[in-house]
Amino acid sequence: MQRIMEVLSEIIRDYPDVKIRLVSGNADEMETALKHGTIDFAVLMAHRSLDSYHHLQLPETDRWGLAMQKDNPLAQKTLLNLLILLASRFWYPNKLLMNTASKIGGVT
Template identity: 95%
Template structure:
């Protein structure tokens, strides 16, 4: 697989239209179509389902899209690192989820940008598993991990900030009038909880034995520890 062809593939995957992608890439539509057909032949899989107005990715196409982004990013980063001389330049890739701890990181990045204006910052959002994978693949340089896990394989620092979980509800809900909400207050309510938070047992110590009486109607596949309940 050539990097040029992978860039073509990513453009088509983003535009969902060969004509628009060809216009963006400044190549002819027949040339682009042939490159994609050759790529499918090389991999012996079908990457696209071609419709009348737009194309969609197959499962194999979605997998290649994710990997191709990493490959292109790594190639671009490698070229930048090789080409730089005395001037401090390049791209600093940092992976993290949503956390108050990012405020400290942003303050550090602000100083770096002021001292080295040619440095570009790339922020990648994801959960701890995704960030560890990106670190192993070399597609990010640093990661802010918000999870209970072993860090023995990394050089790391412990940030002093602590995230606080919360309960989202309507403004006129009776619980909104409380200064403090305990786990017993949630018994019987239809709760939507982060799937990742449940997998990592983040609330186990807080709700204790009450957890068996809580009504989890759905696990939300998001990266937040926030949990909420809809109006019944």
């Protein structure tokens, strides 16, 4: 997202009359909005066919973070893996985590 924010900053600087509205949603919602013309472009973080669109592959990779209270047992670990996280009580985007797990041979 850093690259996207830098590009948006340049657009705002170079074209002060252009109005930018950021919209958040999942890949299906963004693809529907593209098809209907309600958005001009989308940044998708999903593996899907983009043959219907002019698209660019951004070189960035996903970066995940985990926040927890200091007294959480996970806070004492020096290394966490997907199976440890799946066995723990915390909020995560279910579909994203399950897709990741299935790709690396984890829980399906």
